[in-house]
Amino acid sequence: MSQPAASTTRPGTPAIDVRDLHKSFGSNEVLKGIDFHVDQGEVVCVIGPSGSGKSTLLRCINRLEEPDSGQVLVEGIDIIDPETDLDAVRSRIGMVFQQFNLFPHMSVMRNLTVAQMKVRKRSKGEAVKIARANLERVGLADKEDAYPAHLSGGQMQRVAIARALSMDPDMMLFDEPTSALDPELVGDVLEVMKTLASEGMTMMVVTHEMGFAREVGDKVVFMDGGVIVEEGDPRELLSNPQHERTQAFLSKVL
Ligand code: ADP
Ligand code: MG
Numbered sequence: 519m520s521q522p523a524a525s526t527t528r529p530g531t532p533a534i535d536v537r538d539l540h541k542s543f544g545s546n547e548v549l550k551g552i553d554f555h556v557d558q559g560e561v562v563c564v565i566g567p568s569g570s571g572k573s574t575l576l577r578c579i580n581r582l583e584e585p586d587s588g589q590v591l592v593e594g595i596d597i598i599d600p601e602t603d604l605d606a607v608r609s610r611i612g613m614v615f616q617q618f619n620l621f622p623h624m625s626v627m628r629n630l631t632v633a634q635m636k637v638r639k640r641s642k643g644e645a646v647k648i649a650r651a652n653l654e655r656v657g658l659a660d661k662e663d664a665y666p667a668h669l670s671g672g673q674m675q676r677v678a679i680a681r682a683l684s685m686d687p688d689m690m691l692f693d694e695p696t697s698a699l700d701p702e703l704v705g706d707v708l709e710v711m712k713t714l715a716s717e718g719m720t721m722m723v724v725t726h727e728m729g730f731a732r733e734v735g736d737k738v739v740f741m742d743g744g745v746i747v748e749e750g751d752p753r754e755l756l757s758n759p760q761h762e763r764t765q766a767f768l769s770k771v772l
Contacts, residue, residue, distance in 0.1 A: 527593040533558045533689045533720040534579055539588035541574055548574045550744040551588070556689070561721045563731035563752065566741035567767055572724045575741070576693050579722070580611045593688065609637060612682030612690040616697050618674040620666040620681070626653070627662040630681045638685060645684070652680040656710050672703030676710055689720035696727060728772055732756055740764045 527533075532555040541549040548571045556562045564572050577583040579590055581597050581604060590597045592607050620629050630649035634640045640648070653659050656676035666674055675695055682690060692711065696704040708730050715721055715734050725731060731738050732752045739749040740759070748755060748764045756772070759765045 527558070527688070529558070531558070531594040532556060532591070533560070533593060534722065535589070535591040535594075536575075536579070537589040537591075539575070539578060539590065540586045541571075541578060541583060542586055548744050549578070549585075552744075552746060554739060554746060554749065556720060556722055558688075558720055559718045560736045561715045561719075561723065561734055562737045562739060563735040564722065564724045564739045564741060565726070565728070565731060565767070565771075566747075570741045571744045572741055573693050576613075576691050576722065576724060579691060580608050580613065605637075609685060610688040612685060612687035614675070614678050614682055614690065614692045614695050616694040618666070618671070618678045618698075620674055620678060622666050624665075625662065626658070626664050626666070626669075626677050629666070629677060630662075630684050633681070634684050648684050649680070652683045653677075655683065655713075656680045657706070670703055671699045672706050675699065675707045679707075679710055679714075683714075689722070690714065692721065692723040692725070694724050694726065696725070726771060728756060728768075740767065742767065 534556040536552055536554050539549050539552040552575060566572055574583055578585045579592065585598060593610065595602055595607055597604065597607050627646065627649055630652065631642065631645035634645035634648060635642060653662055656679055658673060658676055658680065661669065661673065669677065696707050699707065708727060712734050735752040737749060738752045738755045740747050740755065742763045748759060748761045756768065759768055
């Protein structure tokens, strides 16, 4: 298995630290002052109704969206500061989307090696070796020559996870990784994520899988209307929500 790139982050520095984050699209204020953090090695699950700002929050963390104000610190580095080497910070963050975002015209192996060679400057041989180790990790060692169109959704998502892992990220952000999957394919993807969590990967997971949040999450954050309404221990929050909005949401999804 590949070794994580050396990280210079001091122990105790949160992996992600978001302070008073605001983001509007035109007159639509989508994030209305978000404060939260993810510690190193922690798994934080973000839940909440559609349109509450979950994806926007995730995308602000690696500046796929430009925050309007507030602070986003990734391993202590302010990503909004124009002096920050954004590519260097982004290369520490693995991202997995609902729609997989694999390159359709490339084989699985090429999907896993192209950024390793380009961004990590690895030789082809080294990139292939790391890709194979990560395909093994997600249970798809026999698929390196396949094209995405010939894979199931669950397999595509596991390839997307293996691709992200091949870049040796310090943390992984998942945006509804199982929402586009047929129900019978969800379990394999969650299993891979569960293993990653048990290996100590720092993870932020937007999900509707309350079982996963309860079992794997160290913390659950409930968002509604651009604010964090409630956060806490998953078992506590999911079985005994304190706020009316959390109760209303959970009564619909549990
Ligand atoms: P969630 O992931 O919780 O469903 P989103 O963060 O995707 O919520 O969206 C929150 C709100 O922001 C929605 O009203 C959505 O229409 C709006 N929004 C998201 N992205 C954009 C964008 N690029 N341009 C304009 N509005 C957007
Ligand atoms: Mg979303």
